[in-house]
Amino acid sequence: MGLDLINGIPAHVLLVHVVVVLVPVTAFALILCAAFPSVMRRFGLALPALALVSLISVPLTTAAGEWLERHVDRDPLVRRHAELGDELLPWVIGLFLVSAAVWWFYRRTPEVEGSSSTVGTPLRIAAAVLSLIIGVGTGVQVYRIGDSGAKAAWHDAYSATAHPNRG
Numbered sequence: 447m448g449l450d451l452i453n454g455i456p457a458h459v460l461l462v463h464v465v466v467v468l469v470p471v472t473a474f475a476l477i478l479c480a481a482f483p484s485v486m487r488r489f490g491l492a493l494p495a496l497a498l499v500s501l502i503s504v505p506l507t508t509a510a511g512e513w514l515e516r517h518v519d520r521d522p523l524v525r526r527h528a529e530l531g532d533e534l535l536p537w538v539i540g541l542f543l544v545s546a547a548v549w550w551f552y553r554r555t556p557e558v559e560g561s562s563s564t565v566g567t568p569l570r571i572a573a574a575v576l577s578l579i580i581g582v583g584t585g586v587q588v589y590r591i592g593d594s595g596a597k598a599a600w601h602d603a604y605s606a607t608a609h610p611n612r613g
Contacts (some may be wrong), residue, residue, distance in 0.1 A: 449506060450513045458510035462595070464503045469538060469588050472500045473581035476545050479552070480577035482571075487554040497538075497545035503537045507531075523598035530591045537584040544580050548573050 447459045472493075479486040479493050486493070508531055515528050551573060 449510055456510065456514045456517070458507060458514045461503065461507040461510050464502075465507050465534075466500075466592055468496070468503060468584050469500045469534075469541070472541060473584045476541065476548065476577045477581040478572075479545075480548045480574045482572075484551060484557075486548065491549065494542070494546040494549045497542040501538050501542045505536050508535065511563045521598060523594065523601055527591065527594040527598045529577070530587070530594050534584075534587050534591060537580070537587050540580045543556075543582050545575055548577060562602075583585060 449461070451457060452460050461528065474498060475489060475493055479489050511531055515524060518524060551569065
């Protein structure tokens with residue numbers, strides 16, 4: 447039995463906000479940390495910790511979404527949203543693994559003031575490129591899932607024109 451309801455509200459509706467905020471913030475932080483060693487020094491262990499919390503939040507939100515899917519009318523928009531939601535976990539696993547690798551790499555690389563040493567430069571470039579790919583890919587997937595979820599939730603729930611008795 448999972449986390450289905452929170453105070454009588456489907457847990458997915460609440461947990462999704464964690465994913466929608468935390469996963470893109472983590473992706474952006476990863477890109478910055480991989481590209482700029484000074485940012486990585488400031489973030490430190492917070493980067494992989496943030497990625498771990500993001501990673502944990504995705505299956506919790508997905509499981510709550512599966513419960514909700516069984517409790518709403520069958521709809522192709524809901525089905526599409528669920529399919530896209532299932533595709534996020536591999537991206538967030540990658541986000542966590544790359545975040546941990548970037549943290550570990552920068553932790554192991556000595557920083558010499560005023561040094562223009564090329565030691566580790568190819569690895570830094572590779573880390574930055576990989577971080578950009580995983581960060582952008584993850585962000586795009588979160589957007590696609592959120593867009594499909596909004597369409598599924600709101601497609602028949604409002605009118606394009608205002609109700610005449612509601613100012």
